[in-house]
Structure formats: structure tokens, C-alpha cells
Amino acid sequence: MLNNCKLTILGLGTMGRALADGLLEAGAIQPSSLRATVRHDESAERLSADSTYPVSTDNIEAAREADVILLCVKPRSACKVVRELAEGGALEQGPLLLSICAGVTTAQLEEAAGCSLRVARAMPNTPCLVQKGMTVVSPGAHASPDDVKTALSIMEPLGRALSLDEEHMDAVTGLSASGPAFVYVIIDALAEGGVMVGLPRKTATELAAQMVLGASTMVLETGKHPAELKDQVTTPAGCTISALMALEDGKLRSVLARGVQEAARAAAALG
């Protein structure tokens, strides 16, 4: 429970909403401690009707009394929003600013605030929507170890969360934040393979998705290296080793690794 913490989410879009819903469902926060904003009046009206907490378009009013401001707008708007908060006196109570904006550094946000604001970054992913997220948190120059704990306690109800130095944030973005998109493509491709060898499409998709869930759980729960787990499936002269050779011919491993590298490079350019 985020003890009496007043939380304001600026940008109640896909991720902002996932974070709000996850925290409420986990009982980590009460609706009375939560406020949120969006950009457009129509979005505010639609979300207000559907939420147990207030949703407005007034960032300054919503943030003025917040203990934690969760910044979930698009990266290109992040510094502008923080500058407006500072100019409107909405940072005077000394909140923790927790930003999930890809590629925007804590130094950029501190500079936009124009004061020694406690800033931390968090990089979540969309599986936070089903409480299976992976989030990495990094402190800025003025954030304390307690601020990191607060940031982790906001993210933990949505899946796993850990802290790393900020220098790793673009790599984290390329791997665990962009990664769900890579895995959806992989699941779809595997299901297509199932269809090619005669399975109904819906069944093939279910088999592929549950198989990926099971394999991921094996890695996380056994702590074994993926290569060791792969060896358990690969009997000599069997069908799996034949398939693995075909995947190596297609350079599957380097294609996936290069995908992460490319996403990290693009993330670094966002800020």
C-alpha cells in the first residue's frame, strides 16, 4: 500500500491507464488518492465517466498537491509539461516526479523543472495491463533510495520491477518495453507454422501463446540458463534439433538481438 500517497497521473493513455487500473486492482492505492489528466476535453469526459477518480485537462491543478507525479505523456511533450508545472507553481510541495517517457533523461526533466526536483524514470511495458509487466526504475540526481523504493512500490503491483542505473534505460526500452511487440510477431509466426502443418488457426495461436508463457515461466522459476532448458528439449537426432538448425540457417538469434539493438538506438533519439 502506498501509505496515504497522493498520486497524479499526467497522460491517462494506454500506459497511464494500465498503471492506474493495476494499482487500484491491487489495492495499492485508493481512488480518493488518485487524480489524472489528459490533453483533450473529450478524452477527459469519456475517462471521467468510466473512472472512480477525477480526470481533467488541468495538469497544474491536478499536480499541485501530489506526493508523486507520474508522467505518462508522449516523450516529445514531457519537458514542456514539466516546465508548465514549474511555472504554474505545481512543484512547490516537492513531489517525486516519476517519468515513464522513453528516451527522456532525468537530467532533461530536472532542467525543465528548473529546481532540485526529485526525479526518477521507470520503463514499464504493456503486459502491465495484465499484471505481468516488467519495469525498470532509475533515480535521477536528487532522488533518494526511499524515492526508488516508492517508484518500485508503484510498479510492483503490475508485475516485476527492479532498479538499474540510468545508463541502461535505452537498452531496457529496446528489450523489455519494445519486446512484447517482437514476441507477438513470434507467436503469430509460430501459429502460422501450426496452420501450415494442419492446425486450426485459433488452436495454433493458443498453443503458441501458452507455450511461450510456459517457456518464460521455466526460465524465471528454475533460474536455469535458456540454453540448458533448450538442451532438455533437444534429443539426439530428434525433430527439435532439426528445427533449431533451420532457425540458425535463418539467423533467428542475430535477427532478434539486432532488433533489440535497433530499438535501443531509436529510444536514445526520442529524448
Ligand SMILES: NC(=O)c1ccc[n+]([C@@H]2O[C@H](COP(=O)([O-])OP(=O)(O)OC[C@H]3O[C@@H](n4cnc5c(N)ncnc54)[C@H](OP(=O)(O)O)[C@@H]3O)[C@@H](O)[C@H]2O)c1
Ligand atoms: N506503449 C508502450 O508500450 C510504452 C512502454 C513503456 C513506456 N511508454 C511511454 O509511455 C508514454 C505514454 O505512451 P502511451 O503508449 O500510453 O501513449 P498514449 O496512449 O498516446 O497516451 C498519451 C496520453 O497523454 C495524454 N496527453 C498528451 N499531451 C498531454 C498533456 N500536455 N497533458 C496531459 N496529458 C497529455 C493524451 O491525452 P489525449 O488522449 O487527450 O490525447 C493521452 O491520454 C510515452 O512516453 C512512452 O514512451 C510506452
